[in-house]
Amino acid sequence: MINEQKRYFEPTSKFGKGGIKSMKPWQWALCAFFFLLIVIIIPIALTNKKHELKQYDCKDGEFTILESIPQELDLESANLTHKGWIKLIDSATKTLDIACFYMTLSEGSDYPDANGSFGASVFDAIKRAADRGVKIRIAENKNNYETDNIDYKYLLGYSKNIKVKILDFTKLIGAGILHTKFMVVDKTNFYVGSANMDWRSLAQVKELGILIFNCECLARDIGKIFSVYWQFGNTTKKLDQHPNFDDDLATQWNIGNPASVTLNSKKNSVFLASSPPEFSPTGRTQDLDAILHIINNAESSLSLEVMDYMPAYLYQKGNVYWPTLDTAIRNASFHRNVDIRFLIGKWNHTRPEMYQFFKSLNELSTVTVKLFIVPDRKGKQIPFTRVNHAKYAVSEKQVFIDTSNWSADYFMSTAGVSFNSYHKQIINQVQDRFDRDWNSKYTHDLSILPDL
Secondary structure: OHHHHHHHHOOOEOOEOOHHHHOOHHHHHHHHHHHHHHHHHHHHHHHHHHOHHHHOOOOOEEEEEEEEOOOOOOOOOOOEHHHHHHHHHHOOOOEEEEEEOOEEOHHHHHOHHHOOHHHHHHHHHHHHHHHOOOEEEEEEEOOOOHHHHHHHHHHHHHOOOEEEEEEOHHHHHOOOOEOOOEEEEOOOEEEEEOOOEEHHHHHOOEEEEEEEEOOHHHHHHHHHHHHHHHHHOOOOOOOOOOOOOOHHHOOOOEOOEOEEEEEOOEEEEEEEEEEOHHHOOOOOEEHHHHHHHHHHHOOOEEEEEEOOEOOEOOOOOOOOEOOHHHHHHHHHHHOOOOEEEEEEEOOOOOOHHHHHHHHHHHOOOOEEEEEEOOOOOOOOOOOOOOOEOOOEEEEOOOEEEEOOOEOHHHHHOOEEEEEEEOOHHHHHHHHHHHHHHHOOOOEEEHHHOOOO
């Protein structure tokens, strides 16, 4: 019995009677190779495959801040949205992906006296891209108004190079819309900002966004957000709270690990955030976390500009309070003494129930809230125009350029994207735009609001 136990526990092998001890040098080398292969080489290969962005660099990237300035508004801007868009679309040689709330560009041709040609020229650029063989994909929100569907239906019939998918958020997650506004070209260039694919957004509404050229790592990253939209397009099945995504839609760039890129010859950090949570694969920072990050990390100054602001749900039945952003702003003022300037777009569709929240914030000693009002144009008025629709925040060390308004709905159930950067040149240029707006004749104190 003892001999049987000894035979069972004493290793013998083809390496020799002494087992491992009698291994020859070449056998040791072979074992070492397989150890390295299994423990080091294969995991690195799998990691690189999972995080494909590591292969792409951004050493010669360029950025341009784009703005739409409404007709007859006395504000200077060197780079207009429609010109930047045409440059972007005309640069396409292989692919053009468009994510939009709706598309009413061609309608601009009916309004020549209102600079409607701005939209028509962008629409023509899209057609030219299709004509030269560019593969175009459009992810668009399901719209109830037939006028919002004319352009994409025309484009579908115009070229076999154009594909469209519609996202129905009511069926997908129970509420919300695709409110995103961005374009990606050849996985290298892109735009993201507040401007809709609407001639009004180019000629009659004030907007702000950023155009990036020659930055493949960021373009591919925002392309992953488009791929999520494309995956859920034309789908009627309700999504799980935490849908399963392919590994290649995960991102390594986020609030904790921003991408290091060179833009306009200056190296700095950038990350892209998105909403809602159901549309965010592994690694993607939530849009809400991104805006809270810039507010919570501001040390001396914070400039905020948006169309709609309300610490509540705007589109749910009943009153549902949502203090998340409001609390962050108040903390920045009360606890850190940050100088906060808040510029809100007021127009004929601004909800009066927002006014009480504007006035409440304005009572804080370091917070000043003002209203930006775009005057009516001369002649016949055009519906849903003449408003400051820009959405961004800038502090002394960070900038946040968004596609969403700031209420609970936009972060919890609406698809949006933000561009976040610590790049000093971008910060300075966006701050200059804010200061210009703040000091313009179109900015008014809250005293013009009616008493509640």
